[in-house]
Amino acid sequence: MEPIEPVFGATTLLLIAAASVALLLFLIIKVRLHAFIALVLVSVLTAIAAGIPLADVPAALTFGFADTLGSVALLVGFGVMLGRLLEVTGGAQVLADTLINRFGEKRAPLALGVAALIFGLPIFFDAGLVIFLPIILTVARRFGGSVLYYALPAAGAFAAMHALVPPHPGPVAAGTSLGGDIGLVLLVNLPIVIIAWYVGVYLVSRFLGRRIDVPVTDLLFGPVNGGDDGDGDGDGNGTTTKVAAPSFATVLTLLMIPLVLIGINTVLTTLIATETVDENTVTDAFILLGNTPVALLISLLVAIVLLGTRGRTLNDTMSLLDAALAPICSIILITGAGGMFGGVLELSGIGAALTSALSGVGIPVLLQAFLIATALRVAQGSATVAITTTAGLLASQADQFSDLQIALLVTAVAAGATVLSHVNDSGFWLVSRFFGMDVKTTLKTWTVMETTLGLSAFAVAAVLWPLIS
Numbered sequence: 001m002e003p004i005e006p007v008f009g010a011t012t013l014l015l016i017a018a019a020s021v022a023l024l025l026f027l028i029i030k031v032r033l034h035a036f037i038a039l040v041l042v043s044v045l046t047a048i049a050a051g052i053p054l055a056d057v058p059a060a061l062t063f064g065f066a067d068t069l070g071s072v073a074l075l076v077g078f079g080v081m082l083g084r085l086l087e088v089t090g091g092a093q094v095l096a097d098t099l100i101n102r103f104g105e106k107r108a109p110l111a112l113g114v115a116a117l118i119f120g121l122p123i124f125f126d127a128g129l130v131i132f133l134p135i136i137l138t139v140a141r142r143f144g145g146s147v148l149y150y151a152l153p154a155a156g157a158f159a160a161m162h163a164l165v166p167p168h169p170g171p172v173a174a175g176t177s178l179g180g181d182i183g184l185v186l187l188v189n190l191p192i193v194i195i196a197w198y199v200g201v202y203l204v205s206r207f208l209g210r211r212i213d214v215p216v217t218d219l220l221f222g223p224v225n226g227g228d229d230g231d232g233d234g235d236g237n238g239t240t241t242k243v244a245a246p247s248f249a250t251v252l253t254l255l256m257i258p259l260v261l262i263g264i265n266t267v268l269t270t271l272i273a274t275e276t277v278d279e280n281t282v283t284d285a286f287i288l289l290g291n292t293p294v295a296l297l298i299s300l301l302v303a304i305v306l307l308g309t310r311g312r313t314l315n316d317t318m319s320l321l322d323a324a325l326a327p328i329c330s331i332i333l334i335t336g337a338g339g340m341f342g343g344v345l346e347l348s349g350i351g352a353a354l355t356s357a358l359s360g361v362g363i364p365v366l367l368q369a370f371l372i373a374t375a376l377r378v379a380q381g382s383a384t385v386a387i388t389t390t391a392g393l394l395a396s397q398a399d400q401f402s403d404l405q406i407a408l409l410v411t412a413v414a415a416g417a418t419v420l421s422h423v424n425d426s427g428f429w430l431v432s433r434f435f436g437m438d439v440k441t442t443l444k445t446w447t448v449m450e451t452t453l454g455l456s457a458f459a460v461a462a463v464l465w466p467l468i469s
Contacts, residue, residue, distance in 0.1 A: 007050070007051030007349075008050070008051060013050060013348065013349060014379070016046065016049050016050050016348075017046075017345055017348075017379055017380075019049075020042055020045070020046040020049075020341075020345070021422065021423060021424065023042055023045070024038055024039065024042045024341070024423050025423065025439065027041070027042070028423075028439045029438075029439055029440050035334045035337070035429070035439065036330070036333050036334045036337050039334065039337035039338060039340060039341050039423075040061070040337055040340065042341060043061055043064075043337070043340045043341045043344045044057065044061065046341070046344050046345065046348070047060050047061065047344045047347075047348065050344070050345075050348035050349070051348070052344070052347065052348060060343065060344055060347050061340055061343075061344065062340075063340075063343045063344075063347060064339040064340040064341065064342055064343015064344060064346070064347075065336045065337065065339055065340035065343070067339060067343065068335060068336045068338070068339025068340070068342075068343075068426045069332065069335075069336040069339070072126060072332060072335050072336065072339075072426065072430070073332050073336070074292075074293035074296075075126060075127050075130055075292050075293050075296055076126075076130055076328055076331065076332055076335075076430075077325060077328065077332075078293060078296035078297050078299075078300050079127070079130030079131055079133070079296055080130065080133075080324050080325065080328050081300055081321045081324050081325065082131070082254070082296065082299055082300045082303055083130070083131070083133050083134035083324075084134075084320060084321065084323075084324035085300075085303045085304070085307050085308060085317075085320070085321070086134050086135075086251065086254070086303070086307070087134045087137075087138065088320065089245065089246055089307045089310060090245030090246065091245065091246045091250070091251040091254070091307060092134040092135050092137075092138040092251075093138055093142075093245065094245050094246060094247070094248050094251050095135055095138075095248065095251045095252070095255075096135055096138045096139045096142065098248050099111040099112070099115065099135075099139070100139070100142075105143060108139050108143060108149075108150065109149050109150050109153045109202070109205065109206070110153065110202065112132070112135070112136060112139060112150055112153055112154040113153030113154055113156070113157045113197065113201070113202055114157075115132075115135075115154070116128065116132060116153070116154040116155075116157035116158050117157040117160075117161060117193075117194070117197065119131070119132070119158075119255075119259055120157050120158040120160070120161030120162065121161055121165065121263070123158070123258070123259060123262050123263070123292075124162055124168070124262075124292060125158045125159050125161075125162040125427060126427065126430060127258070127262065127292045127296070128158040128162075129154075129155055129158055129430065129431075129434065130296075131255060131258060131296075132154050132158075133434060135154075136150050136151050136154050137216055137217070140216045141216050145209065145213075146208075146209045146210075146212060146213045146214050146215075147214045147215065147216050147217070147435055147436075148205055148208050148209040148212060148214050148435075148445055149205060149206070149209035151214075151431075151435050152201060152204070152205035152208065152209070152445065152446075152449050153201060153202050153205050155431055155446075156197060156200075156201030156202075156205065156449055156450075156453055157197055157201065159418065159427070159450065159453065160193050160196060160197045160201065160418075160453055160457075161193060163383060163387075163414045163415075163417060163418045163454075164189045164192065164193045164196075164411060164414045164415070164418075164457060165186060165189050165190055165193055166182050166183075166185055166186045166189075166270065168266070169384060170383060170384050170387040170388070170414055170417065171185055171189065171387070171410050171414055172185075172270055172273065173384075173387060173388045173391065174387050174388065174390075174391035174409075174410045174413050174414065175391075175406070175407070175410050176273070176274070177388065177391035177392050177394075177395050177398075178391055178394060178395055178398040178401075178406045178409060178410065179395070179398050179399070179406065180398075180403055180406035180407055180409075180410060181403045181406075181407075182270065182274060184403050184404070184407050185406075185407045185410050187407075188404065188407035188408065188411070189407065189410065189411055189414075192411055192457055192460045192461065193457070195456065195460055196415075196453055196454075196456035196457035196460060197453065199452075199456045200449070200452035200453035200454070200455065200456030200457070201449055201452070201453050204448070204449050204452045204453075205449065208444075208445050208448065208449065212441065212444060212445060214435065214436065214437055214441060214445070215436070216436075217434075217435060217436030246306065246307055246310070250306055250307075253302075253306075254299055254302060254303050254306070254307075255299075257295070257298060257299040257302060258292075258295040258296050258298075258299045261289050261290040261294075261295035261298065262290050262292055262295050263290070264286050264287075264289070264290045265286065265287050265289070265290020265291060265292075265295070266290070268283050268286055268287055268290070269287060304317060308320075330433065331429075331430070331433040331434065334429045334432075334433060335426050335429045335430050335433070336426070337429075338381075338423065338424065338425065338426040338428065338429040339426040341381070341423070341424050342380055342381030342382055342424040342425060342426065345379060345380040345381065345424055346380045346381075346382065346385060365394070365397060365401075365409070366408065366409065366412050366461065366462060366465050367412075367462075368394075369390060369394055369409050369412040369413045369416065370412045370413070370415055370416040370458050371416065372390045372393060372413075372416065373386045373387060373390040373412070373413045373414070373415070373416025373417040374386075374416040374417070374419055374420065374454075375416075376389055376390060376416075376417070377416060377417045377418070377419060377420060377421075377425075378419075378420050378422070380424065381422075381424030381425040381426070382425070383414075383417040383418060383425075383427075384417075386413075386416065386417035387413050387414055387417045390413045390416070390417070391410070391413055394409065394413070402468070404468045405465070405468060408461045408464055408465055408468070411457055411458070411460070411461040412458055412461050412462075414457070415454040415455070415457035415458040415461065416454060416458070417454075418450055418451075418453055418454035418457070419450060419451040419453075419454035419455065420447060420450065420451050420454075421446060421447055421450040421451075422443065422447055423439065428442060428446060428447070431446045432446070
């Protein structure tokens with residue numbers, strides 16, 4: 001569905017967006033209305049207020065909802081089932097123990113963050129977060145304290161890599177629009193990401209963890225031992241089954257399957273988009289295998305074979321997986337509704353009006369890139385839309401810059417599109433529900449951390465810009 005021609009001016013549309021966000025927060029935080037109901041209700045009211053024709057309102061609502069569910073529902077479903085198998089069989093504990101033994105107890109959050117940075121190079125934010133979820137929760141349960149100590153370094157690492165580093169779609173699209181060298185964008189942004197993650201995520205997570213106590217949720221994987229029957233095997237039948245935990249190599253293999261497949265998909269897609277490699281049947285086959293839901297499905301099937309038959313029947317394993325799906329229904333619906341709200345804001349023309357108002361302001365180009373991307377991110381929620389739209393606006397000026405300057409422009413655009421994740425961002429709801437945080441707490445933690453991450457990346461780019469000009 002294409003954005004409508006704006007009925008109102010930029011100022012009016014921005015006031016509508018601000019009022020919509022305020023109403024949503026009021027309904028969820030003060031009235032205590034369920035987030036799914038509140039998101040759908042405010043999406044309807046926003047669509048009408050923004051001038052979307054009444055006959056087109058249902059299509060506008062399903063636009064963002066269906067798009068978000070299409071990318072989230074399958075990977076969350078497969079990812080949670082895989083995570084449940086890893087948690088119940090002791091695989092997550094094995095991996096957590098190995099990380100802690102290598103890094104030490106005090107460096108557990110650092111270990112999770114570094115691992116997530118490595119895994120996050122080819123894997124998208126939401127997929128990486130789902131795969132790492134059982135490991136994060138296992139480590140948090142073992143050492144106690146606020147889950148923020150362990151969740152934010154890992155989640156922030158995936159967010160940083162997804163926003164700033166090729167071959168992820170946002171920086172690739174921005175680099176391509178600006179006529180830059182994607183390889184150089186990767187080389188420039190990789191060290192920037194590491195610095196920005198350490199300052200804007202890791203150090204900030206330690207600060208937030210000391211001040212905000214968020215207990216480890218039992219929503220996804222149940223009590224500490226992964227079962228409710230008291231025997232620790234998680235099958236719910238109350239019988240004691242002593243089974244040795246899987247080896248570290250087995251667990252690592254299960255995690256590497258989606259990493260490798262998705263990585264191949266991402267690299268091939270990027271090479272085809274830049275016309276470095278021609279598309280053919282072989283590349284299409286690998287791209288299919290590396291599609292995130294397909295890659296997770298393959299990993300889950302392998303996990304069923306390697307882990308699901310250890311000390312239990314296949315029927316018991318299927319019951320276990322079926323039970324793992326029940327708690328995520330709310331997560332998927334709320335995340336989809338968050339995408340619905342962001343989609344309505346996008347279709348209403350708020351983003352177009354905003355870019356039109358900001359593109360002519362006389363400020364330095366690096367700051368202009370950051371501010372426009374930030375405004376778009378805040379207005380409509382999608383980081384990818386903010387990145388691609390901002391890069392398109394700056395494309396006419398790109399021929400006056402060197403490849404190094406273009407790489408830093410991509411950094412500034414991606415940094416602006418990272419800050420201020422809030423209620424119109426589906427990722428906000430994913431983090432909120434996965435880690436058992438209410439909206440107010442998520443705003444005080446995840447939103448703050450995303451903002452410090454983006455500001456840190458922009459600060460590094462701003463320091464480097466005069467040195468190469």
